Every structure is written in C-alpha cells, then in structure tokens.
Amino acid sequence: MADLDDIRDGKEYGIGVAQQADGFFLKGSAHLDWGMQDRLSRIFNPATGKTVMLAFDHGFIMGPTSGVERIDLSILPLIEHADCLMCTRGVLRSLVPPTSRKPVCLRSDAGTSIMTELNHNVVIDVQDAVRLNASAIAVMVAVGDPATEADTIANLYQAVDDGLAAGIPVMGVTAVGKDMARDARYFGLASRICAENGANIVKTYYTEGFEKVVACCPVPIVIAGGKKLPEKEALELAYMAIRSGAAGVDMGRNVFQSEKPAAMIKAVGAVVHQGMKPADALQLFHDTPHP
Numbered sequence: 591m592a593d594l595d596d597i598r599d600g601k602e603y604g605i606g607v608a609q610q611a612d613g614f615f616l617k618g619s620a621h622l623d624w625g626m627q628d629r630l631s632r633i634f635n636p637a638t639g640k641t642v643m644l645a646f647d648h649g650f651i652m653g654p655t656s657g658v659e660r661i662d663l664s665i666l667p668l669i670e671h672a673d674c675l676m677c678t679r680g681v682l683r684s685l686v687p688p689t690s691r692k693p694v695c696l697r698s699d700a701g702t703s704i705m706t707e708l709n710h711n712v713v714i715d716v717q718d719a720v721r722l723n724a725s726a727i728a729v730m731v732a733v734g735d736p737a738t739e740a741d742t743i744a745n746l747y748q749a750v751d752d753g754l755a756a757g758i759p760v761m762g763v764t765a766v767g768k769d770m771a772r773d774a775r776y777f778g779l780a781s782r783i784c785a786e787n788g789a790n791i792v793k794t795y796y797t798e799g800f801e802k803v804v805a806c807c808p809v810p811i812v813i814a815g816g817k818k819l820p821e822k823e824a825l826e827l828a829y830m831a832i833r834s835g836a837a838g839v840d841m842g843r844n845v846f847q848s849e850k851p852a853a854m855i856k857a858v859g860a861v862v863h864q865g866m867k868p869a870d871a872l873q874l875f876h877d878t879p880h881p
C-alpha cells in the first residue's frame with residue numbers, strides 16, 4: 591500500500607536557475623533522439639570525443655585471414671583495450687562473451703566474398719541488431735563503382751531508415767573501388783555521400799589533405815587502418831588522422847597482425863585519446879610486454 595500520509599511538499603525548486611541543457615559532444619549528433627545519443631556515447635568516450643574501435647569483421651569477405659583464424663585466442667584478449675567492437679553477428683554470437691560489456695558496431699551487410707565481385711551486398715534485418723543490442727550498424731558504400739554504387743547507397747539508405755526506427759546509429763563504410771584514386775577529393779566525396787544519406791558515423795581512409803575530408807563531413811569520421819604497416823607507420827597514421835580531426839580509428843589488421851597486438855592497441859589508444867606523439871606511442875608499444 592502506498593504511504594500516502596507522508597507526502598512532503600518539495601522545497602528545492604531552483605527558482606531562477608535555468609534547467610541544465612547539455613549540448614552533445616559529437617559533431618552533427620545534437621538533434622538525435624536519446625537512444626541514438628546514448629548508443630553513440632557508448633562508442634565514443636564523452637571525455638575525449640574519440641573512439642578506438644577494434645575491427646575483426648574481415649572474415650565475412652576474407653575468411654580466416656591472418657590474425658582472425660582463432661578469434662577466441664587472438665581477439666578476445668584485446669577486447670578490454672577497445673572502446674567498441676566491430677564484427678559480424680556470426681562471430682558475435684559464437685565467440686564474443688556477452689559479459690564483455692563492450693558496445694558493438696555490427697557489420698550489417700553481407701552477400702559477397704573475395705572469391706567473386708565485392709559489394710553486391712544486402713542489409714541484414716535491423717531486428718537482429720536490436721536482439722544483439724548493437725550500438726551501431728555498419729554498411730558498406732561503394733561510391734564510384736558503376737556496378738554497385740546505386741545498390742550500396744540504397745543499402746545505406748535502408749539501414750538509416752531501419753536504424754532511425756530502432757534508435758540505432760549507422761556507420762557508412764566507404765569501400766574503395768579498384769579504379770578510384772585514394773585521395774582527399776575521393777574520400778571527401780564518398781564520406782559526404784554517406785553523411786548526406788543519413789550515416790551517423792563515417793569510416794574512411796586517411797590520406798593527405800584529410801582535414802578537408804573531415805571539415806566537409808557533418809558527422810564524425812573514423813579511419814580504417816588498412817593493410818598491415820610497421821607499427822611506427824601505423825601509429826603515425828593514427829596520429830595524423832586524429833590531428834586532422836578524425837574522431838577515432840576502426841582498426842583491425844594493424845592491431846591483430848602486430849607481433850604484440852595488446853601493446854599495439856594500447857599505443858593506438860594513447861594516440862587517439864591522449865594525442866600521444868607517434869614516437870612516444872611507439873615507445874609505449876616497445877615497453878609493453880607481450881603477455
């Protein structure tokens with residue numbers, strides 16, 4: 591029974607004190623609904639505005655490529671150092687412990703492999719992303735590829751509609767066509783097309799002139815690491831991207847193909863969140879023992 595005879599009158603009304611009206615820390619995200627902002631705040635650290643996503647979705651097109659043959663052995667020990675996990679629903683359900691308490695950016699398009707022509711993908715049902723409590727869904731967009739551009743933009747468009755209905759942000763992943771120049775003009779175009787079609791985050795590649803790519807993209811950009819580089823170069827890449835305005839990295843091979851993956855993700859984290867200089871981050875990498 592409710593205790594109705596001791597309802598005390600409130601006294602602390604704060605008359606004259608304006609109600610707090612927080613802005614939102616992420617570029618282009620201030621007008622999103624609460625659930626979207628909550629999910630984005632799990633991916634991006636509100637204290638720094640940045641994220642280190644650990645990408646290990648490569649198997650969905652490449653199969654058991656180097657570093658992801660045994661995700662239980664190679665990737666799971668790295669999870670504690672990541673801000674967000676990017677993977678497929680198959681790996682999430684079969685290998686990632688739900689107790690890891692990490693936000694997930696779910697790879698949500700599928701349909702091709704390296705055995706055939708890439709990017710003829712379709713989008714998975716957003717209800718599965720809801721069941722998996724995904725904090726974002728990721729969809730590839732192949733700007734400039736005559737065979738797949740229209741279909742992949744339609745995939746993004748559908749993912750955005752589905753994501754808005756479910757309160758789940760969408761990350762547009764720019765795929766680079768074989769004939770595309772990997773320059774700021776191209777990445778600026780591809781990133782902007784993702785954002786214009788409603789992506790809440792864009793993943794693209796660092797290139798010279800990256801500050802222009804970031805400046806004309808109205809939502810946060812994270813960079814993929816790309817193929818494995820020497821650790822020094824990968825840390826320089828992350829540093830240059832952050833210095834140019836990137837909101838983080840979505841890095842895979844340069845972490846899990848490193849000889850010391852845990853040391854590498856820690857060093858990348860220091861660059862991303864603390865702005866650590868590449869030389870110091872490399873020292874951190876060398877000083878961190880391999881478990």
Ligand code: 5RP
Pocket residue numbers: 645646647648676763814815816817840841842843844
């Ligand atoms: C594969 C992807 C990867 O997640 C992305 O490319 C990041 O990984 P890497 O740093 O190894 O490039 O989208 O399609």
